[in-house]
Amino acid sequence: MxxxxxxxxxxxxxxxxxxxxxxxxxxxxxxxxxxxxxxxxxxxxxxxxxxxxxxxxxxxxxxxxxxxxxxxxxxxxxxxxxxxxxxxxxxxxxxxxxxxxxxxxxxxxxxxxxxxxxxxxxxxxxxxxxxxxxxxxxxxxxRTEIRKISLPNGQGYSLTSISDIVHIAADSNYSIFYLVNGERITVSKVLKEYEEILPENQFIRVHKSSIINLDYVSEYNSKNGLEVTLKNGDRIAVSRRRASDFLEKVKSYTSFESEK
The missing domain is CATH 3.40.50.2300 (Response regulator)
Structure with missing residues (x-):
């Protein structure tokens, strides 16, 4: 039939x-x-x-x-x-x-x-x-147990572990994934779509153009406005309106990690 x-x-x-x-x-x-x-x-x-x-x-x-x-x-x-x-x-x-x-x-x-x-x-x-x-x-x-996402790369898909994502940057209607191995993958989707997909206990949008993986935060300071330094050396600005949410998320995340 x-x-x-x-x-x-x-x-x-x-x-x-x-x-x-x-x-x-x-x-x-x-x-x-x-x-x-x-x-x-x-x-x-x-x-x-x-x-x-x-x-x-x-x-x-x-x-x-x-x-x-x-x-x-x-x-x-x-x-x-x-x-x-x-x-x-x-x-x-x-x-x-x-x-x-x-x-x-x-x-x-x-x-x-x-x-x-x-x-x-x-x-x-x-x-x-x-x-x-x-x-x-x-x-x-x-989405409590997501481990991987598929990223369209023009010729097909890159199956990527979310634990390998250091941060994601917006570039107009594209999103650029920065991976722990230094690779960059550019995807023709806006940042908001990945903000909705990725686990919110691990990833946070700190700026209209940036999502970071809390696993890779090495330090943050407010010397020149709130800024996050990631373990790969990248520095990401935290917007003023997202600062309090970021600080709360870091506090919760740090407490959760220390209890493991």
Missing amino acids: THNAIIVDDEEFARSSLYFLLQENCENINISGIAKSVAEARNLLSQHPIDLIFLDIAMPGENGFELIKDAKESNAHVIFITAYDQYALKAIKANALDYLLKPIDIDELKLAVEKANDYISLKKNGLDRNDNLQNLAQQLHE
Whole structure:
């Protein structure tokens, strides 16, 4: 049985690569449309009967969670596409049809589609899909066990451990990741998206153009305005309006570390 599907992702490479993989490996999936935002996805859902949505989570404007209500109303099922690693998803995998971790593995894609095909075809009774999706959204949103994120680099993705991120700097509509090994990765996403994704107990936005990893703070002083020195030698200014939040976060973080 053929199922109609849409792909929702703000990254052109992600959209095109997933489309190609589905065309080449999943003959029972008919791609009825491709959207680069939740708003475009809603329009597709209103125009076509859709069985399955391949849905990215982190997108500018509305994120993937905000399409869940529309998925329910359209009787569409969701496979999430995410940069969260397998540890964060273990606890919630039972609540979803499945998920795809960027960069997408072909075998995992096939298994996810097979699972979706079985679920949709059998039309199991007694399972409230919306409750499952809401549980998935809530548990992913809590992001308590994130260990890695996937950073689009133009040719594909760099799978990066968050513990290796020293700080992130904004550059117009781009974000530059400074890693502990000295590498820099430039990503075509704004800083706010990573502020929402990264664990707030470890990362803090200290300036409109800077997020730092508290693990790498070596000192801070207010000699010339509040400034943080990181273990790699980089100096990051802390804006006046974020100073009190930073100091509170450092205090809490230091207390937490000393209790370990």
